[in-house]
Amino acid sequence: MPWSTISGSWNSPRVDLVIDMGNPFLNRSVDGFLKIGVVGATRVAAEEIYHCIRKGHASKNQAQEALKNMCKEGAYWGSIAGVYVGMEYGVERIRGTRDWKNAMIGGAITGGLVSISTGKSKDAVFIDAITGAAIATAADFINQLT
Structure with missing residues (x-):
């Protein structure tokens, strides 16, 4: 039985803008x-x-x-x-290592801060912090796959 495969890759266009804030x-x-x-x-x-x-x-x-x-x-x-990128970077600098835990902590802090800024209840702030941590951690794991 004949066997064939298709191989290829897709690259999205990359536009980068660098602003040096010092x-x-x-x-x-x-x-x-x-x-x-x-x-x-x-x-x-x-x-x-x-x-x-x-x-x-x-x-x-x-x-x-x-x-x-x-x-x-x-x-x-x-x-x-x-806020998320800043929190993740700050956690990385404090911990002295670069891993998925930085994304998790940064996501939790960001989720909590956004929730607090919109005046939600304590339970909602906690849930949003968990959601932020989960999304950031998942995104970090997916990013590491590529």
Whole structure:
């Protein structure tokens, strides 16, 4: 019986912007803010374009509202990413080692801080800290696979 395989790889385009703030902690935090902020803004842009296509028209008012939403979402997700990246780096510096535990601790701190900043109850803060730790740890493990 004949046997064949297909082999290949896919590489996504990479765009990198480096802003030197003079401090590695700030550099990483700003980098995380910008990269994830752009992802958040792009998500809103895609949603707004979809809604305009579905309705069949766009107005100046809709465009202004879309831009406002893009900025708001970009700042929100960028802030969360900046805090996470900064926390992970800070934990790495304190522990003196680079492993998945830094992601777990950084994710827990970030999840808790975001929850506290939105005024949630103590139980919700704890749950959000656990969720942040789980997501960050999973992302770290997936990142190590590649």
